[in-house]
Amino acid sequence: QEDTLVPPKTNLKWFETISVGGYVQARYNRLLETNPQLTCEQCDGSWGDGNGFSLRRVRLKFSGNLGDYVSFYIQPDFASSGGQHLGQLRDAYFDVSLDKNGEYRFRFGQSKVPYGFENMQSSQNRIPLDRNDALNSSIRNERELGVFFYWTPTLIQERFSMLNKLGLKGSGDYGVFGFGVFNGQTGNSPELNNKLHVVGRLSYPFLLGSQIIEPGIQAYTGQYQMPTGNVSNGTMVNNDLNYLDQRVAASFILYPQPFGIQAEYNIGKGPEFNKETNSIEVTPLHGGYATLTYKTHIGNQVLFPFTRYHYYNGGKKFERDARSYEVKELEIGVEWQPVKAFELVAMYTISSRRYEDFIIRDNLQEGSLLRLQAQVNF
């Protein structure tokens, strides 16, 4: 008796099916620094006093297409855990298609939640060093455990793929339509309540002559439970620690041929520390950003001068006491790719960040700094 599962059409070796790649980002954030107290927990822990060289991301990617219907993607990161450099998952998901062309896919495991274009865009491709606070305050590390459904017609699959092949800094294929349910405590954090989050997204890359624009809209809702270890003694909280966590965002992208625009805005409600009442309360939040880029070449080398302004007013649920934030930040910089495998970014950041919790009560930090990043892609 033989195993009757369909054998792969050709007798592929493991390395023809599975591929290994990754990237590394090394940084130095201390040049021209005007305020060593200005820090940014979520975007980069190596800002400010007492910091030096750092690794922001050390990623290994293992991925592959396993026949016509199944693919997988596993990506650990070795730059997590406060400088200890332990390996921790980012992605671990697999896609199962309902059709041979992969137009209708279910995604299982830990993967990016389809909320926000910049959130979907890989840090390997993004030009500013960190994501904007406004949309990235939604889901730490952009990822969650859940089940997602994506629909992408073949034509648009090719378009999403082309955007990255041309070096236009696309998001990859998160569907023209995406829908999913997920735990809602953000990635690599155990689920705490019995309520799942729900997310939906529409995004379409239109061809307008030789230009491509991609407008999008997305929203999610759910109940977030404050982990007790993240609540200071003395902070007042809801009985069950559960808080409404709800957002909607609009996106607009003009891909840089050569001039590019990337802009997003979101509004919503979520837990936020209130220093008047010493309590965590459901509070409105809003904010967004606009990035302007210009893709140009010097000989065979690629240069991306860029500027980004972003603004956020709201809480960060996954920080201490759902820390209260008001962020205004302007960045001006350039990404230089002398060869495919290597990129250098220099970015001058002018920042005003108010971030307050039960312990750090009145904390408006303003200043500027020059940030440098060297990146290898493999």
Add this chain to the structure above:
Amino acid sequence: QEDTLVPPKTNLKWFETISVGGYVQARYNRLLETNPQLTCEQCDGSWGDGNGFSLRRVRLKFSGNLGDYVSFYIQPDFASSGGQHLGQLRDAYFDVSLDKNGEYRFRFGQSKVPYGFENMQSSQNRIPLDRNDALNSSIRNERELGVFFYWTPTLIQERFSMLNKLGLKGSGDYGVFGFGVFNGQTGNSPELNNKLHVVGRLSYPFLLGSQIIEPGIQAYTGQYQMPTGNVSNGTMVNNDLNYLDQRVAASFILYPQPFGIQAEYNIGKGPEFNKETNSIEVTPLHGGYATLTYKTHIGNQVLFPFTRYHYYNGGKKFERDARSYEVKELEIGVEWQPVKAFELVAMYTISSRRYEDFIIRDNLQEGSLLRLQAQVNF
């Protein structure tokens, strides 16, 4: 002067010698749940109240045959550490053969202890979602640091290998005869006492017409030291925290062509919490299971309807206070492999679990739940 080590016969590239593979299991255990207090620390931490989607295993395997005498196997898991998804070793061992055919092998490093067929069988192949408590309470994660010797005649090497190629859910090759010494504190836990454990095993796959049966017998003995961090304040313990840890098990397997039986039973002694005396004492333990499977096909797809009953009465040395257990569990389900790379398991579990330590004193939890798993193999 040239290095005179024997060069490999053919000039192999690294990817012809080393291969990369793995699998991922994503789960949801909350459907049709009748008792949210019913949990199972060892088998799956995402049962019950406050849980949602989870990753049970995220495995990457790096392995290879390095010439005629040496092979290696390294397998980290990224689903450990309570939802934090840090990378942690499962296997890291290498085999050194005394002969070119690999009939006599020594195994060094962290690897599975040859105790129990279901323990040896990979979770990638096992049909029920988790191992039975009776035999799996012997060694957490089935692995230990040590040195093991395996003897497998060439003919039986081929038979073990064929069992998995035919999709018959074999254990892999842990020898017709196995013997080993190991630390005895279970894998990824530091050794604490100066006493090694000893294990021995006999298992032989007989060909009976077109059917294959594999009876086996195995035993181990040693002294287990309770880690102080695992003993509650107030629990009475032996002076040196050392406890006899001793088991013997019988196994019987009829491989599913198409009807399969897998049954094992073990008896022994080990540390167990006694709630009458508030102490950890060496106590008899016993238990086993029987799994019935049927391998069938719908077109090119494979289906494995199955049922398992398992029972365990004894302690779990690696849990708090060597927690006292009495488990009765009936499972009915089906594994569906629409394509080689993807499997879905749905399993209805009817469970009665008593588990008690110094803190949780009277704790009999009964209930049932539907468990779902999606798995990708690469």
Add this chain to the structure above:
Amino acid sequence: QEDTLVPPKTNLKWFETISVGGYVQARYNRLLETNPQLTCEQCDGSWGDGNGFSLRRVRLKFSGNLGDYVSFYIQPDFASSGGQHLGQLRDAYFDVSLDKNGEYRFRFGQSKVPYGFENMQSSQNRIPLDRNDALNSSIRNERELGVFFYWTPTLIQERFSMLNKLGLKGSGDYGVFGFGVFNGQTGNSPELNNKLHVVGRLSYPFLLGSQIIEPGIQAYTGQYQMPTGNVSNGTMVNNDLNYLDQRVAASFILYPQPFGIQAEYNIGKGPEFNKETNSIEVTPLHGGYATLTYKTHIGNQVLFPFTRYHYYNGGKKFERDARSYEVKELEIGVEWQPVKAFELVAMYTISSRRYEDFIIRDNLQEGSLLRLQAQVNF
């Protein structure tokens, strides 16, 4: 519009660019042990009482040349973290050359600090099981986050490469001239002060007839900040916890054709616990070692009988209270390579180690033990 970055000359597959390899070391240190209290925190945590089988290193290496100018190297280890076997970075760096021949290279990320030949030499190649205390007390795990510059003329690149191909246990290519700046808190430890360390090194492999000798000189200086978690209650410290950390070392290597010498000595200043004053003070330190080896063959198998004596008097800044050390150790052993992929080392160690901090106050441990290691290379 097409991306104008230079395409790779040939259309390489991922596995032709990236390669995966590694090695595993399994050990047993308890034979012929005369003093179970004799331990060595830095060199091998599995010496002495309560220990058994252990994994000293489980390394996976991902590396590749990405075109003419860029290469990368990522190496996690799975034997760290006190027996828990979590994955943690050792190396994560990438080299960017200024010229096509790679003579002038900048190295970004976490990599070995060019201080000491034995520190540069891979543990995969080193014959004694652990590095000498004298030079290895400089930088835990030999690695730091920083930026380094290396200059290696093409001729010497080939010589460095040949030394390892011939099995002569070279250091690899850390330049004829090396220079760098780095955080200074040692690898996988977050930077604490705002002061970078600086290091410089000269090392040249001379051809003398058929023999190769490599003299070298190296030095580094910086301010080390004691981490508060590493200072016992009651220990007196500098106000800002900062201490001068400064060393210079000389190296001499005669590669084993067949008789080899490897000798190094360093002097310097650094934090050290003083049990008279209960304080951590900047104190002079000095020490070195000499290793004698003989490379011989039995048929196609390689044997390296060896002996090493090493001495160290000074502090270990990265241990509790900058623990005070005086080490005298003699080792006699043999490395046996029956085949390329597998090595066995047996090493008899006669040791006198005084190591004292605020808690362990008078602690001179003397004794001897037989140490065994099995290693697989892939």
